[in-house]
Amino acid sequence: MSIKIALAGNPNTGKTTLFNALTGTSQYVGNWPGVTVEKKGGTLKGHRDVEIMDLPGVYSLSPYTLEEVVARNYLVTERPDAILNIIDGTNLERNLYLTTQLMELGIPVVAAVNMMDVVRKNGDKLDTKKLSDTLGCPVTEISAIKGEGVMEAAEKAVEAAGKAAVPPPHRFNGTVEHALAHIEELVLHNLPETQQRWYAVKLFERDEKVIQQLALAPDKIAHIEGDIKACEDELDDDAESIITAERYNWIGSIIGKCCRRRSQGKLTVSDKIDQIVTNRILALPIFVIVMGLVYAISMGGWAISIGTAATDWANDVLFGEWVPGLFDTILGAAGIAEESWLYGLIQDGIVAGVGAVLGFVPQMLVLFLLLCILEDVGYMARIAFIMDRIFRRFGLSGKSFIPMLVATGCGVPGIMASRTIEQDRDRKMTIMTTGFMPCGAKMPIVGLFAGALFGGSWLVATSAYFIGIAAVIISGVMLKKFKMFAGEPAPFVMELPAYHVPNPSNVLRGTWERGWSFIKRAGTVILLSSIVLWFLQGYGFVDGVFGAVEDNNDSILAAIGNAAAWIFYPLGWKGDMAWKATVASVTGLIAKENVVDTFGVLYHYAGDIDLIEDSTPLWSMVAADFSAITAYSFMIFNLLCAPCFAAMGAIKREMNNTKWTLGAIGYMCGFAYAAAMVVYQIGGLITGEAAFSVFTVIAFALLLGLIYLVFRPYRESTASRLNERSVARA
Ligand code: GDP
Numbered sequence: 001m002s003i004k005i006a007l008a009g010n011p012n013t014g015k016t017t018l019f020n021a022l023t024g025t026s027q028y029v030g031n032w033p034g035v036t037v038e039k040k041g042g043t044l045k046g047h048r049d050v051e052i053m054d055l056p057g058v059y060s061l062s063p064y065t066l067e068e069v070v071a072r073n074y075l076v077t078e079r080p081d082a083i084l085n086i087i088d089g090t091n092l093e094r095n096l097y098l099t100t101q102l103m104e105l106g107i108p109v110v111a112a113v114n115m116m117d118v119v120r121k122n123g124d125k126l127d128t129k130k131l132s133d134t135l136g137c138p139v140t141e142i143s144a145i146k147g148e149g150v151m152e153a154a155e156k157a158v159e160a161a162g163k164a165a166v167p168p169p170h171r172f173n174g175t176v177e178h179a180l181a182h183i184e185e186l187v188l189h190n191l192p193e194t195q196q197r198w199y200a201v202k203l204f205e206r207d208e209k210v211i212q213q214l215a216l217a218p219d220k221i222a223h224i225e226g227d228i229k230a231c232e233d234e235l236d237d238d239a240e241s242i243i244t245a246e247r248y249n250w251i252g253s254i255i256g257k258c259c260r261r262r263s264q265g266k267l268t269v270s271d272k273i274d275q276i277v278t279n280r281i282l283a284l285p286i287f288v289i290v291m292g293l294v295y296a297i298s299m300g301g302w303a304i305s306i307g308t309a310a311t312d313w314a315n316d317v318l319f320g321e322w323v324p325g326l327f328d329t330i331l332g333a334a335g336i337a338e339e340s341w342l343y344g345l346i347q348d349g350i351v352a353g354v355g356a357v358l359g360f361v362p363q364m365l366v367l368f369l370l371l372c373i374l375e376d377v378g379y380m381a382r383i384a385f386i387m388d389r390i391f392r393r394f395g396l397s398g399k400s401f402i403p404m405l406v407a408t409g410c411g412v413p414g415i416m417a418s419r420t421i422e423q424d425r426d427r428k429m430t431i432m433t434t435g436f437m438p439c440g441a442k443m444p445i446v447g448l449f450a451g452a453l454f455g456g457s458w459l460v461a462t463s464a465y466f467i468g469i470a471a472v473i474i475s476g477v478m479l480k481k482f483k484m485f486a487g488e489p490a491p492f493v494m495e496l497p498a499y500h501v502p503n504p505s506n507v508l509r510g511t512w513e514r515g516w517s518f519i520k521r522a523g524t525v526i527l528l529s530s531i532v533l534w535f536l537q538g539y540g541f542v543d544g545v546f547g548a549v550e551d552n553n554d555s556i557l558a559a560i561g562n563a564a565a566w567i568f569y570p571l572g573w574k575g576d577m578a579w580k581a582t583v584a585s586v587t588g589l590i591a592k593e594n595v596v597d598t599f600g601v602l603y604h605y606a607g608d609i610d611l612i613e614d615s616t617p618l619w620s621m622v623a624a625d626f627s628a629i630t631a632y633s634f635m636i637f638n639l640l641c642a643p644c645f646a647a648m649g650a651i652k653r654e655m656n657n658t659k660w661t662l663g664a665i666g667y668m669c670g671f672a673y674a675a676a677m678v679v680y681q682i683g684g685l686i687t688g689e690a691a692f693s694v695f696t697v698i699a700f701a702l703l704l705g706l707i708y709l710v711f712r713p714y715r716e717s718t719a720s721r722l723n724e725r726s727v728a729r730a
C-alpha cells in the first residue's frame with residue numbers, strides 16, 4: 001500500500017517548486033495564486049511507494065473559491081496519510097492560520113518552513129525547535145528553490161505517516177471548548193475520535209457545506225444552534241469571528257516566542273522598488289513601457305531585435321531556401337518530378353504552410369522567455385495588484401486580470417485560472433473575455449502583417465496586446481452594467497512575493513514548455529491542415545470538368561470561401577483576398593497558427609510576383625492583397641473572435657453549461673466583428689479607402705452603441721431610478 005502525502009499551504013509559498021523537487025517532474029511554477037488549480041500527483045524520488053499530492057494554495061479551510069474546495073475536499077474526504085504543510089517563512093503570521101486548521105483534521109502534520117534563503121538574507125531569526133514544541137508537530141527548514149532540506153522534509157512526513165502521529169489540536173477558550181464538546185457528543189460520536197474535532201469546529205462556525213455533508217436532523221441542528229448562541233452571547237461576538245480571533249491570538253503568542261525579525265520597520269530593496277513600480281501615477285506608464293519593450297524586443301523591427309533577426313533568417317534562409325532546397329534534393333534523388341502532385345504537396349503544401357508557421361518560432365521563444373522572466377522576477381504579480389486598483393473603479397476585481405496574464409501564453413490555462421474568482425458572475429465574465437488576449441498562437445498572425453505591411457514595426461505587436469486588454473476592460477465595464485453581472489467585486493488578497501533574480505531553470509522550463517507546444521502543434525494539427533488545404537486549393541471544376549487547377553482562384557476551396565465571403569464584406573475583405581481571408585479565419589478556429597499556415601499554402605501557389613525588397617515571397621503577396629486598414633480589420637477580427645477549439649473546450653468545461661458556452665463564443669465573435677467593422681468602415685472612410693455606404697452608418701451606430709453601453713450608469717442606479725418613477729406613479 002502506498003503512502004499518500006499532501007502538500008498544503010497558502011498560495012505562492014512554493015508548493016509546486018517543492019513538488020517538482022521531490023518528484024523530479026516539471027509542473028508549472030507561477031508567481032500568483034491560481035496557477036495550480038487542480039491537484040496533481042507524483043511519486044517521491046527514490047520511494048516508489050510514496051505518492052506526493054500538490055494541492056492548490058488555500059488561506060483557510062473555509063472554502064470560498066473553487067480551488068479552495070478542491071483542496072479541502074481532498075484533505076477532508078480522501079484523507080492523505082500525512083500533510084506536509086508549506087509555510088512561507090517571511091510571512092509566518094498569515095501562514096500559521098492555515099496550520100492551526102490543518103492540525104485539527106486528525107491527520108499527521110509536518111510543517112516545512114520555506115523561503116529560508118530569504119529569511120536568512122533578511123537577517124531574521126527563527127527558532128524551529130521552539131516552534132515545533134509550541135505547535136506540537138515536527139517543523140523543518142527548507143528552501144524549495146535551492147533544494148535545501150527538501151528530502152529531509154519529505155522523509156519526516158513519511159515517518160509521521162508511519163507513526164500516525166496526530167498532533168494535539170489547539171485548545172480554545174473554555175466556553176468554546178464547552179460548546180465543541182457538546183457538539184461532538186451530540187452529533188459526531190460516530191466518527192473516529194481524531195476526526196471529530198475538525199467537524200465540531202466547522203459546525204460551530206455554521207459551515208453550510210459540513211452541515212449538508214453530515215445531513216443532520218433539524219432537531220439536532222436546533223440543539224447545536226442553542227450551544228453556539230450561548231457561547232456567542234457570553235463572548236459577545238459571532239461564532240466565526242470568535243474562532244478566527246482565537247486562532248490569531250494563539251499565532252501571535254507563538255510568533256512572539258519563536259521569531260525575531262531584524263528587518264522590522266525597515267524597507268527592503270523589494271519595498272523600495274515597489275514604491276516606484278506600484279506608484280499610483282507611475283505604475284501604468286511603467287507597465288506600458290515594459291510590455292512595449294517586451295514586444296519590441298521579441299516581435300519588433302528594431303535593429304537590436306533578436307527575435308526579428310532570427311525570424312528573418314528563419315523565414316528567408318531556413319524555410320525560404322534551405323528546407324525547400326533540401327526537399328528538392330531528396331525528391332529529386334527519389335525520382336519525383338517537379339510537375340508531380342507529390343512534389344507540389346510537399347513543397348507548396350507542407351513546406352510552405354508549416355514553414356510559414358515555424359518561421360515564427362524564434363520570435364515566439366524570445367517572447368515567451370521575456371514573459372517568463374517578468375513572471376519569475378515577480379513583476380507580473382505587481383501588475384495584477386496595479387490592475388486591481390484600476391479594475392475596482394469599474395466594479396471589476398483584479399482577480400480577473402490573473403487569467404489574462406496567464407492567457408498571454410495560452411488561453412486554455414488562462415481560462416482555467418478563472419477558478420480563483422469567488423463570485424460566479426465575475427467568473428463567467430472572466431471566462432467570456434480571457435480569450436481576447438493575444439496568446440502565443442495568435443502572434444504569428446500579428447508577425448505576418450507587421451512584416452508584410454508595416455515594415456515590421458514593433459507597434460503592431462504592442463497594439464495587439466493592448467487591444468486585447470482594452471477588449472477585456474471594455475467588455476467588463478459593459479457587462480457589469482447588465483443585471484446578470486452586476487454586484488460588488490470580490491476582495492482581492494494577494495501576497496506580493498519579494499523580487500528575486502530569475503531562476504534559470506524555472507524560466508527556461510516555462511519558455512520551453514510554451515515553445516514546445518507551439519512546435520508540437522506545427523507538427524500535428526498544422527501539418528494535417530496544410531495537407532487538406534493543399535488538396536482543396538489544388539483541385540476544382542474548370543469548364544465543368546473536375547481536375548487539378550492552374551489558378552487556385554478556381555479551386556473548390558475558393559468556391560467554398562467565396563460562398564461565405566459575403567459575411568465579411570462589411571469588414572472590407574474583398575476581391576481575391578476575400579476567400580483566402582475567410583478560409584484562414586475558419587481554419588484558425590482549429591488552432592490560431594492555422595491562419596498563417598493557410599496563407600502559406602494559399603499564397604504559395606499564386607505564381608510569380610514582384611518581390612518587395614527585404615521581404616519573403618509570402619509577405620510580398622500578402623502586401624499586394626491587403627491594405628493597412630484591411631490588415632487591421634483582419635487582425636482584429638482574428639485576435640478577438642472565438643478562440644481555438646482547445647480554448648472553446650476549456651470554456652465549456654469551466655462554464656459547465658451549454659447555453660453559457662455558446663453565449664461566450666457568440667459574444668466574442670460579435671465583439672470581434674463589430675470592432676473589425678468599425679475599424680474598416682470608419683478608418684476606411686478617413687483614408688478614402690471605403691466609400692460611404694449603409695455599412696458606414698451601421699459602423700457608426702455600433703460605435704455609438706458601444707460608447708453608450710460603456711458610459712451608461714450602473715445597474716443599481718438605474719434600478720433605483722426606476723423605483724422612484726414607479727413610486728411617483730403610484
Ligand atoms: P505555490 O503557489 O505554492 O505552488 O508556489 P510556487 O511553487 O509556484 O512558487 C511561488 C514563487 O516562489 C515562485 O516564484 C518560486 O520561484 C518562489 N519560491 C519557491 N520556493 C522558494 C524558496 O525557497 N526561496 C525563494 N526565494 N523563492 C522560492
Ligand code: MG
Pocket residue numbers: 015016017029030035036057
Ligand atoms: Mg502551485
